[in-house]
Amino acid sequence: MSNVDTSKFLISESELIIGQARKHKAEELKTIGEPLQLSGKALAIEVVGNSVWIGDNTTAARKIDLESRHTLQIYRGHRGPVSALALFKTVPSDGSEPRQILITGSWDQTIKFWDTNTKEIISSTDAHSDFVKSLLVFPKLNLLVSGSSDKLVRFWDLTSALNGEPLQSSGSISSHTRPVECLDGLELGNGNAELYTADTMGFAFLWALSRDNSSPPRWRGTLKTEFKYHRTNISDLHYGNGQLWTASLDETVHIRNLSPALEKQKPPPPITHPVGVRCILPLPLSVLAEPYLITGAGDVLRVYDTSSLTEPELLNEFDAHWHDITDIRLWLRKSQNDGIVKVEPWIISTGIDSTIRRWRLQDILVRNSVKPKAVHPPVKSEFKMTAEEEEELAELLDSD
Template sequence: MQTNDTDLLFQTNSDLEFSSARQKKLKAAEKLGNPFRISSKVLDLVIEGDEAWVAESGWQIRRVDLNSFTTKKLYKGHSGPVTSVVLYDTPGGLRVLSGSWDKTIRIWDIKTAQVLHILKGHTDFVKSLLILPLPRPLLLSTSSDRSLRLWDLSPLQENNPPICIQTIREHTRPVESSTYRIFTDESGQRTEVYIWTSDSLGVMKEWELKDDQLVFRRDIKGHETSVGFILATEDGLWSASMDKSIMFHPHPPSAPLKPISILHTGYVKSLLPLPASSTSPSLLLTAGDDEDLHVFPLDDVLEGQTPKPILVPGHCAEVSVLRLWRKEGKAVILSGSLDGTIRNWSIPELLNPAPLVYEEEKETVELTEDEQRELAELMDE
């Protein structure tokens, strides 16, 4: 007979101490970041307007109204955790695309939550999805089967299933993440499209899109182990790794600037650079298995400095995703976690975070045998 009841299992003193500390933190953090609680772990999140679509470990996608933080619809049909979610617009309406441990990519009708198409081809977990909004729209999927697949999305305009037009097996380990950037000339015309992919060995590969095919350019070195998240910006390529570091590789590839690295105390799972606005400075946010959000001055990081971060507590498990939500023109940061919550933070809350406030433990006084006997005599009288 098996049980999950910890009271019936053998636990060491360290187990008991960790469990006690966890319960205290859960209590202290229960209101920080105005948490929206869901039924499973948050693995990915995409925002469109004032709504979010959440990829959950509980085999579903959740559509959330961000103004009220209420669930509007659930998209059920996967037979494993949903690792990634993206949106794609068609004449028939917005479509939700999701990748899962069940090795499939599913395309959903946003209004009815019905599955329109199931894309098969990967032989292991689908780890990430990336839409390339080019004249011919493409979908890039990455997988634990060590492959990349490029799908032509144009058939979706007629409500037909996308077609796989390229399969690449250059990585030697599961491919964890992908990102892209479109380079333009002074007139704004597209000149090049670069794509980057990363794997669980720490290898990042750079590709160029030519005639709707990915052409390998180079390997980007720097991390010692799994790179779970990468993001391309106008300035360069950001990466977050399980080697407890983030890195920044400046654009273009021939730039004389050296890569920048910042060490953390734990695995880094996500990052988010925020440009300066009229109400806030430029910031860099990172998060991972130490459960805190780390807030750095972005300009200092890009200048090669290693500033001490502001630590923002709140989550009680690994922080898996960071996203920017523009609420009425103001920046709001959403953080999703394996603790089953999505928390939202204003910039002032990140720069001046509220501390964890633990309840004071009440002291208990144990009576000696003589005191217990005297008390019993008094009670009898």
């Protein structure tokens, strides 16, 4: 199939129009958000300090400086797209220097550990029977959680991987009936944890995690709550301050108060969008603790004031990319002038258009603050087949 001639494939007129419109929009937005062109499509991103870490469809992970825009490190070793990543620092008990570890998950079904100082691979594990879609680290508990298209949530003890060996399985959850897309959670003071998992069916679950005293320890997930208010794929999930924020391709964002004092109240109405929501950044859960929600739905970024969860206010919406936005992150941009360190909040977004774009938070809180040139849709022309195309189509129909 690698030598298939696609030049004679029939393409619908609507596809041609959409493709032409996106090409036109790419030209109009070529400077908006100071785009950094990537060599592939970013499938997962994390921002640490002034760097963005990217897992992409070229099977590599990269570290890029957001100021200089230079690629600082490249991690190659996966045989498929890198669809999940996580970063954490070790907590040595012997007083040695902590190491920053990069964990990557891939369509090749493996999880790999990398030392970010040496860029060397530390450990590789055949972790799932399908794509690895999400990773979550509980550093103090020495626990890694992974979610996969094989519908499993798996627990891994970090010790073996940090010693250069494959991960050791420490338990699993098999309650999902569809691919597990999102993970988030909270370490508890008693050595246990709470874990939130969500899938492409639109179901989310809250689990109480506890471990036994075996070596390595075994982890068990006890179901506490089921959330079934989405109609389809939950694409993003964030937990903090007793609140669960979820985004879905059913065109909604839901917010649930889970603290005992508030959970019996009527839940806020969903925040609806014209298309499916792929990603959200709830700033109330961030170090900023600001009452703003930023969403990515289609190629548009939207900014909401969520001071009142029952009546959120749309502050701004603007074309940010020329294709679907897939991730949004907070960047606390640090700069120094005359010995004074300044920290300013920026927003980082990425999308299927293979760009990373950056937005000063203060700017996008104002309506119409981002103004690309007007996009004029291409003129719709009448489609006519040539005599040769009509003959070929007739032959295809007759062959049925």
